[in-house]
Amino acid sequence: MPDAAPPAPSSLSTRKLRHIEACLLPESQYQHVTTGLERVPWPYCALPEANLDDVDLRTTFLGRALAAPVLIGAMTGGAEKARVINRHLATAAARLGIGMMLGSQRVMLEHPDAAPTFQVREHAPDILLVGNLGAAQFLQGYGAAQATRAVKEVGADALAIHVNPLQEALQPGGDTHWQGLTERLNSLVPHLPFPVILKEVGHGLDRATIHAVRPAGFAALDVAGAGGTSWARVEQLVHHGQVLSPDLCELGHPTADALRAARQAAPGTPLIASGGIRTGLDAARALSLGAGAVAVARPLLAPALDSADAVEAWLRTFLQDLRVALFVGGFPDVPSTRAASGSS
DSSP states (O other), X not given: OOOOOOOOHHHHHHHHHHHHHXXXXXXXXOSSOOOSGGGSOOXXXXXXXXXXXXXXXXXXXXXXXXXXXXXEOOOOOSSHHHHHHHHHHHHHHXXXXXXXXXXXXXXXXXXXXXXXXXXXXXXXXXXXXXXXXXXGGGGTTOOHHHHXXXXXXXXXXXXXXXXXXXXXXTSTTOOOOOTTHHHHHHHHGGXXXXXXXXXXXXXXXXXXXXXXXXXXXXXXXXXXXXXXXXXHHXXXXXXXXXXXXXXXXXXXXXXXXXXHHHHHHXXXXXXXXXXXXXXXXXXXXXXXXXXXXXXXXXXXXXXXHHOHHHHHHHHHHHHHHHHHHHHHHTOSBXXXXXXXXXXX
16 A cells, blocks of 8 residues: 655644644643652762762763753654744753754655754754654655755754654554564664664653664664653544543553663663653652663743743753752762662
């Protein structure tokens, strides 16, 4: 059966806008599953023998220096409102010295007039910037040329390939032909001339998947666990105005479990913790489980609709809370959190 023609630019833009609106609703969040990070013990030291201001959040990720182990997570693109959001996010990332992941760039590859909504380098010339394409597209004609375009046309440093079978299955007309995709990724990724990240979208990477893609040699894994935004819920809210399959929408591996599984399955691969990261203490706990960086998305969406200043203000509070968590836990820097838990 031939692939369906790609949606027209106007319908894609409308869908992107409806995604933004749906993500702001409380119904877009997991209702029963939590990240599990709240159950990760965090030490408290009454005499830390350190100064709060001396706690060092600096780190490197994918060979790039970051002022803190934080990335702005993948959100949006393809509509004028998305262009404003991405500009505000990138500006805040540049001010704070952290990284940023772009939303899915399929729309800009198939409709080049959407490219400016993803092009943020003028606002953030020096940040770690990660492009983004859906894995399913690589069974529908995408290859090295499209992956390279996604990176080069926005000046990205790396590419995330996202896997989202549950979201696609609950999306009318979603991409549900996935047979052969593992082999396709394993043959494609080693030949791409930039770092490639495998990421879920909020239902969690599992140990079997990580083992299966080992030949691809992904530069990092974004576990994107359950407990935050459920993109299965988002799709049902967008297309039906309500969640029709609440039990299916709760499926996934909680973020803490996904981190542990990834650390065991790929002990030498850098990990990004995302999926329900809401506080600096969440971030600290994720680092202690072996994450090299955390990614935050949904809490930044409303501020990004306002201004870069609003995004920066939220992130400064988040980073200060992360610094306090390390301070009272007796950790002088980011590497010490992983060493203390045996995750280094």
